Amino acid sequence: MSDKMNHPAIQAIRHEQTYVMMKPDGVKRGLTGEVMSRISKAGLKVVALKMVKATEDQIRAHYPMQDQEWVDGLGEKGLGTFEKLQLDAKEFLGTDNKSEIGRSVAEGLVDYMQSGPVVCMIVEGIGAIEAVRKMVGHTLPFKAEPGTIRGDFSVDSPVVANVEGRAIQNVVHASVVADEAAHEISIWFNEDEVINYKIAGEDIMYGKIY
Ligand code: IDP
Ligand code: MG
Numbered sequence: 001m002s003d004k005m006n007h008p009a010i011q012a013i014r015h016e017q018t019y020v021m022m023k024p025d026g027v028k029r030g031l032t033g034e035v036m037s038r039i040s041k042a043g044l045k046v047v048a049l050k051m052v053k054a055t056e057d058q059i060r061a062h063y064p065m066q067d068q069e070w071v072d073g074l075g076e077k078g079l080g081t082f083e084k085l086q087l088d089a090k091e092f093l094g095t096d097n098k099s100e101i102g103r104s105v106a107e108g109l110v111d112y113m114q115s116g117p118v119v120c121m122i123v124e125g126i127g128a129i130e131a132v133r134k135m136v137g138h139t140l141p142f143k144a145e146p147g148t149i150r151g152d153f154s155v156d157s158p159v160v161a162n163v164e165g166r167a168i169q170n171v172v173h174a175s176v177v178a179d180e181a182a183h184e185i186s187i188w189f190n191e192d193e194v195i196n197y198k199i200a201g202e203d204i205m206y207g208k209i210y
Helices: 008-014 024-028 032-041 056-062 068-084 089-093 098-112 128-136 149-153 158-164 178-188 202-206
Strands: 017-022 045-052 118-124 172-174
Touching (some): 017 032, 017 178, 024 032, 024 118, 032 045, 032 128, 032 149, 056 098, 068 089, 068 098, 068 158, 089 098, 089 158, 118 128, 128 149, 128 172
Antiparallel strands (some): 045 118
16 A cells, blocks of 8 residues: 555545434435445445434534524525426415525424434545435435435425425435534534444455455
């Protein structure tokens, strides 16, 4: 092995970690094994794992509930779909204000994530954050490509969800960027819950095979 392989920058790429969580609908539908299988087959390693009944405080810490931009973004996602379908959001939701809609979606999310067990995982490997996010697919199930977890296993729409006053049920959560991953890992796991071990494919998938 080249000495450069031990360079901290290379090791950081090699051991990148992301936070993945089966949401209550995914757990109840028995999709945890399917999702873990896809992650493992891609060569990524689950280094921490547990099923919990999330508390309200954990959910409020997990999502950036105080970040107005994030809240507005939640409102905008739904509004875009109303516009596309030429539906008047005001008629169905009583408002077309992105902040108001976003706040109500965020509160729905707090209820959704407590509606059953979640399965929490730390997933490690080269480019793990982006790799898992690509596997997970678009937030809105009807926009998620076939082949992605959300595309293959969910079909929800923000219009239907917002009119019903609930969050979109899209099977799984995954971090988008490194800061988010670090924050989420710190919410759900203590350091002593992370286990280092070697997976069977590690030498083949992460090293020279000739
Ligand atoms: P992400 O889960 O793909 O990262 P975020 O924008 O972070 O998407 O939203 C968090 C979660 O909030 C989504 O996974 C989904 O469950 C829910 N959500 C997002 N947008 C809407 C919406 O317009 N209506 C209802 N629920 C939504
Ligand atoms: Mg997100």
